[in-house]
Amino acid sequence: MLAPSLQSWLDKYLLYLKYEKHLAGKSIDSYQRQLNAAFENLNIESWALFDTHNVRHILNQARRKDLNPRSIALRLSAIRGFCAFLIQQNVLTQNPATSISAPKQGKPLPKQLNVDEMHQLLDIKNDDILAIRDKAIMELMYSCGLRLAELASLNLQSIEAGCQLRVLGKGSKERLLPIGKVAMLAISQWLKLRPEFADEAEPALFLSKRKNRISTRQVAKRMKLWAANQDLKQSVNPHKLRHSFATHILESSSDLRGVQELLGHANLATTQVYTHLNFQHLATVYDNAHPRAKKNK
Numbered sequence: 001m002l003a004p005s006l007q008s009w010l011d012k013y014l015l016y017l018k019y020e021k022h023l024a025g026k027s028i029d030s031y032q033r034q035l036n037a038a039f040e041n042l043n044i045e046s047w048a049l050f051d052t053h054n055v056r057h058i059l060n061q062a063r064r065k066d067l068n069p070r071s072i073a074l075r076l077s078a079i080r081g082f083c084a085f086l087i088q089q090n091v092l093t094q095n096p097a098t099s100i101s102a103p104k105q106g107k108p109l110p111k112q113l114n115v116d117e118m119h120q121l122l123d124i125k126n127d128d129i130l131a132i133r134d135k136a137i138m139e140l141m142y143s144c145g146l147r148l149a150e151l152a153s154l155n156l157q158s159i160e161a162g163c164q165l166r167v168l169g170k171g172s173k174e175r176l177l178p179i180g181k182v183a184m185l186a187i188s189q190w191l192k193l194r195p196e197f198a199d200e201a202e203p204a205l206f207l208s209k210r211k212n213r214i215s216t217r218q219v220a221k222r223m224k225l226w227a228a229n230q231d232l233k234q235s236v237n238p239h240k241l242r243h244s245f246a247t248h249i250l251e252s253s254s255d256l257r258g259v260q261e262l263l264g265h266a267n268l269a270t271t272q273v274y275t276h277l278n279f280q281h282l283a284t285v286y287d288n289a290h291p292r293a294k295k296n297k
Contacts, residue, residue: 002039009047010035013085022172024149034078037062047086052096055079059100073102112244113236118142121230129193130209134222136183136190137206137214140165141238143183145245145263148238152216154205159187169264177262 002010014032017023023031038058044050058079062072080097087095113121122142124135141151150167158166163179179187190206197207204213220237227236242263250259 002042003045006039006042006044006047009086009089009091010039010082012089013082016085024170030074031078031081034075035082038075038079047091050083050086050092050096052099055097055100069103076100076102111234111240112247113232113234113240115248117232117234118244118248121226121232121236123230124226129196130222132186132193133190133197133206134226136186137219138223138226138241139183139186140179141241142245143180144177145242145249147242147264148216148219150264151238152206152214152219155203156205157203158205167264173264175261175264 001007013035014028017028017031041061042050042054042058044054055076059072059076062075067075076097080095083092083095083097086092122135122138124131137151140146144165144167146167147169150169153168154165159179160166160176163181163184165177165179167175167177169175194207197209197211198204199211202211202213206214206219208214208218216238223236223238223241227234246259246263249262253259
């Protein structure tokens, strides 16, 4: 365990992430787990003494525990963020973690459904109230490329005139998104039945049978269920719908900046992973269509 004098600064940092940076609870929990693991065996009297040697020792310990490169990079990132906070508070004069490179790691491409698979998933004939709600959820997520937390936090007032959706994304940043006609129709059908699930004072757009805001876990569970019901060969989760949205938009428009804005990415580099997916699509088209690309059989 950390000495109380060290732990107090760690507690202050977590409060800073919550109230100043407005990070989601899951993100804060992740930072806390990484930092607790990193500093588990730290033996210094003050954070002012925390240096590059300590950082290297922490990462070496992680390697000895067979953590994968992605996990080690995440731990290093958490340490960098905490040290930046200590500099801001005049506890450290420089960040001992910035000079240390994260281990190289592969960049797995996000998985997505192709257009036919997406049509198959959303072609729900059932007129049960839960089916109508779930169709509206999936249509809206695919239409707007929403994150799971963004979807679950939507209120009735999030839908604005002109088929627009006001979304509160990461870092409390708002963005205004167009809603497609098919998604808007699905939402309209859900809104007719929503009073069966909601009290008049309830602001949430999507609700559970218990008449409260639907949870992110329940949304993910229902999507997995629908993938099986619609006879898809692969599992479906909320992230996959978001990835499918980005891939299909990029394949049609090649507008990377536009996709960045729609997804709410602060950094264009985060969006650029979809250029690899777009290239894979084009390469497949080329291989199937170009006479010089076809292999002799």
